[in-house]
Amino acid sequence: MASGALLKSSKLCLSWHAAKALASQSRGFTTKLTEQQQAIQELARKFSREHLKPNASKLDLQARFPFEQLKQLTSLGLMGATVDEAYGGLDLDYLSLTVAIEELSRGCASTGMIVSIHNFLYANLVNEKGTAAQKEKFLCNFTKGSIGCFALSEPDAGSDVANIRTIAKQDGDHWILSGKKSWVTSAIEGSATVVFATIDPALRHKGLACFLVPLDAEGVFRGKKEPLMGVRAATACDLTLDEVRVPKGYMVGEPGDGFRIAMEQLDQARIGIAAHAVGIAQSALDTAMEYAKERVAFGKNLTRLPSVKDRLSDMCILVETARLLTYRAATDVCTKNSAMAKYVAGRNAAAVADHCVQIMGGRGLSTNYSAERHYRDARGTQIYGGVTDIQKRLVGHYLLKEHDAL
Numbered sequence: 001m002a003s004g005a006l007l008k009s010s011k012l013c014l015s016w017h018a019a020k021a022l023a024s025q026s027r028g029f030t031t032k033l034t035e036q037q038q039a040i041q042e043l044a045r046k047f048s049r050e051h052l053k054p055n056a057s058k059l060d061l062q063a064r065f066p067f068e069q070l071k072q073l074t075s076l077g078l079m080g081a082t083v084d085e086a087y088g089g090l091d092l093d094y095l096s097l098t099v100a101i102e103e104l105s106r107g108c109a110s111t112g113m114i115v116s117i118h119n120f121l122y123a124n125l126v127n128e129k130g131t132a133a134q135k136e137k138f139l140c141n142f143t144k145g146s147i148g149c150f151a152l153s154e155p156d157a158g159s160d161v162a163n164i165r166t167i168a169k170q171d172g173d174h175w176i177l178s179g180k181k182s183w184v185t186s187a188i189e190g191s192a193t194v195v196f197a198t199i200d201p202a203l204r205h206k207g208l209a210c211f212l213v214p215l216d217a218e219g220v221f222r223g224k225k226e227p228l229m230g231v232r233a234a235t236a237c238d239l240t241l242d243e244v245r246v247p248k249g250y251m252v253g254e255p256g257d258g259f260r261i262a263m264e265q266l267d268q269a270r271i272g273i274a275a276h277a278v279g280i281a282q283s284a285l286d287t288a289m290e291y292a293k294e295r296v297a298f299g300k301n302l303t304r305l306p307s308v309k310d311r312l313s314d315m316c317i318l319v320e321t322a323r324l325l326t327y328r329a330a331t332d333v334c335t336k337n338s339a340m341a342k343y344v345a346g347r348n349a350a351a352v353a354d355h356c357v358q359i360m361g362g363r364g365l366s367t368n369y370s371a372e373r374h375y376r377d378a379r380g381t382q383i384y385g386g387v388t389d390i391q392k393r394l395v396g397h398y399l400l401k402e403h404d405a406l
């Protein structure tokens, strides 16, 4: 079925055109989703419940990439959710993609993360910043099943992006890229990646440029899959670039634009990781509630014990506050909003998953139950997409800037 056709023909989307027209009108932040956003939420929730949740534990324990599930998500259009229709996307708004990622992560954190990074860090970048020729080569197939990646981090440049050492040298009509990238999500399965390289390391962030690189290009070598503590069905690996020759036309923007492009894309990506964290937290709350309703201790259900009730209330508050900040960031994208959403959602997910383990007692530690997986999955949301410590500093920077107090 053509990309998005299933979604558009769904009973959930009877008033698709009307909802789309509504969504295109600019509106301030409101907690109410439009009809279109609710339809996407329902679609993702149903898919997650039926196809992700039942397989999440097995995929995690076997560290197996969710190929089949991604194929189905491609046919639903969710691997190009905000991409222009001309390139096979659904042309949705960021909040629709955000609620979809939340629902997918609720069923399987690894799948939610893969979808989040493919959309927010690869497809949206090419869609919004690429030339027509770049979109033809690096976008059309990427809404139809090919997976895209984002290679920014390096062994000595994680949070400190300006320290990137992958070098780009011009050679006539080509650029030659050499260096090593780290932690590239889905690079093992992916077909192309965005690569950030420096044209002059002495220029620090001002010397960065952004390139599109096919992963089967000569000189690209994938490293071994990283053994991960959480999101174990997702993959990340090193990429070695050994004199990789790419045409001039594969550079996005101009030399020196790389830092701005990376930061703008990370503003979006942090909303995706925040949504992923909210989905994990919601799943931990679902698990704890289900268990507490059944388990009897001291002659009553756990839900009747004041300490368990308090924990469930805390979990609910932590999930809801993170969700609100995340939805707000998706409707008003800026560094402060996305940093705040990621900061709160990552920390809250870890706290909610911790409560879930506690409520389940000994079973909370057993791999026969999902609590320990939520606990492991939640932790990474404070690291990838930018560490929590830096999100807080970004909020502080923009807060002081608003008050002319920098």
Ligand SMILES: Cc1cc2nc3c(=O)[nH]c(=O)nc-3n(C[C@H](O)[C@H](O)[C@H](O)COP(=O)(O)OP(=O)(O)OC[C@H]3O[C@@H](n4cnc5c(N)ncnc54)[C@H](O)[C@@H]3O)c2cc1C
Pocket: 117, 150, 151, 152, 153, 157, 158, 159, 160, 182, 183, 184, 185, 228, 231, 236, 380, 383, 384, 385, 386, 387, 388, 389, 390, 393
């Ligand atoms: C599963 C996974 C998937 C990933 N996927 C990708 C990907 O697809 N593409 C990609 O480019 N990268 C990816 N990353 C890399 C990720 O973005 C980095 O790990 C992250 O940005 C942190 O960089 P680092 O690991 O080098 O830690 P460092 O930068 O060395 O930071 C370590 C710690 O030092 C402290 N710290 C450092 N700098 C500051 C500061 N300025 N202020 C306050 N505290 C600070 C923080 O406590 C921080 O946690 C992935 C990582 C993981 C684990």
